[in-house]
Amino acid sequence: MTAAVDIHEAVKRYGSVTALHRVDLSISDNEFFTLLGPSGCGKTTLLRMIAGFEDVTEGEVRLFGENIARLEPNRRPVNTVFQHYALFPHMTVIENVAFGLKMKGVDAATRRGRAGRMLDMVHLSAFADRMPDQLSGGQQQRVALARALAPEPKVLLLDEPLSALDLKLRQAMRVELKQLQQDTGITFIFVTHDQEEALTMSDRIAVMSEGRVQQVGTARDIYEAPVNRFVADFIGETNLLEVDVARVEGGTAEVVLPGGHRITCPSATTAPGRHHLSIRPERISLSAEADLTATVDRVVYLGTDLQVMVRLEGGTPFSLRMQNAARVSPPEPGATVGLHLEEGAARLLAD
Template sequence: MNNAIDIRMVTKTYGTVTALKAVSLSIMDNEFFTLLGPSGCGKTTLLRMIAGFEDVTQGDILLFGQNIATLDPNLRPVNTVFQQYALFPHMSVIDNVAFGLKMKGLDLPTRTARAGEMLEMVHLSSFADRLPAQLSGGQQQRVALARALAPQPKVLLLDEPLSALDLKLRQAMRMELKQLQQDTGITFIFVTHDQEEALTMSNRIAVMSAGHVQQIGTPRDIYETPVNRFVADFIGETNLLEVDVASIAGDRAQVILPGGHAITCSTATHDAGRHHLSIRPERLTLVPLGAGMEAVVDQVIYLGTDLQVLVRLDGGTPLQVRIQNAARTQVPAPGSRIGLHLEEGAARLLAD
């Protein structure tokens, strides 16, 4: 498969501040690719550089093999959907969608027909004559998508487009966005700080922090095999334990947990010494005392579908355990001693 975008050693500085530091990554054609990270990590800066709204200080940006780093934004075959939808309030929905086509010089019948196709795709055909103010937030968001897709860009850039919506609407729009990407075959590059959005929609994710790409992979790769403490902690919930490494062989390591219990785990490092171990809360199971590691229950928190059980290992190390309510047989009482079973392959030694 061809690459839609190649970012090659791209650096962006603002005076004495470096927002991006020699970032390199490739995004495949027809891929839903997400730039994920906290505020200030550089993800929106990178998106704006692809769009041409920010200059490249150093490095190259290639679109299907062509270097576009110095190309004006209007000459790039990309469109952007922003957090604020920026619809023209005085124009009807269909005129908003057709606006970009008019700027490209398409005749009225052609742009009306294509705008109609786009509205049908986002399920808003019956709203064509309304003004943006007569639409809900989710409907306005779909109009902005239709407008961006109408000129048939090679790449669609989405800068946190769901952040202004309420939770239930955001969840529904995730599925609609993913379906739109599959239906159109256009490469989507999506910026978000919301890990659930990234995991739900993406073919691959680039996790960013402080101007660097920390890890690139599928949602499963990022969640199950994080490379370092930042990625493990940023994606989902995890228990981070400082452990001693007893031995490393290939992609497996034996480590000593606080309290002296030895386990085997996968590893992202081949350096001995002390490192952090990541254990996802749902990969721990409560078992009868004597059948696993021993722990004391500190607190049980009801979360609807799940229970969060906070425990302490011998030696005082805290852990959190997630149990589905449907699977539980008995809720442990605070203060009780229980056994903990760690699933095979559930722990990951990190390269700090």
């Protein structure tokens, strides 16, 4: 099947600065796809290249097979929900929503009808004749969404649309956006720096850093099987340990932990030598059958969890999480404890 959006060796340079290095991405039809990364990683540049606001220095952007890299933004069948909404301040809510249809030459009655249905969909029918500045942030956000969906784009681009909302609203909108994507069957490309947003909504996520796509996969893939230090560290919390690889075969490696204990774990690399090991804090337990020995620094109370900060022999800081259950008694600071790595806790990274 043809991909909805296919980015082929796309490069973006501003003078001598390279914002995107040969990005390859293939986004399927009906997919909720997220570009996730810290600010400056190139995710917004990539989105703007798909929308047509940024020229592609090299490479191709294909939309259902057609190369649109040189097409003006108004000729691309994609619509954007802008970060700060960019609602037209001189138009009413319904005029805003109908604008795309008006520009496409749809007659007044039809566009009024369709814009009305869009407002229904985002529960704003009562506000059709208000001006944008008479709406709250959350309502403006919905208008922006309705406006972008009204022309029935093939792909909807969302540029950090939830970042200006407060936490409660943001959480509610996540559920609604996902529902909307499933109902409309439109491909959503969503840009965010918020990993929780990415993990809860996306079918697949591309983790970006420094103008490169680091890893593409489902939420589970990138959390459980990060390929490198950046992804392991950016998604959730992790402990990174530099270890010697004793043996690596297929997808499994045998590594030597500090203190000499050997474990086997899944590996993102086939190269022997020194690599980093990512160990998720919630997959470690305190146990006499220890893989590692450590001294407790302090215990932080987090409500549902306890975070135990420890130091390994040699002083490397390390942290683990325990559920705050009644039967658990947290260790005392200063105590020496044994750490047991559960099945799948550790993963050898490529760098």
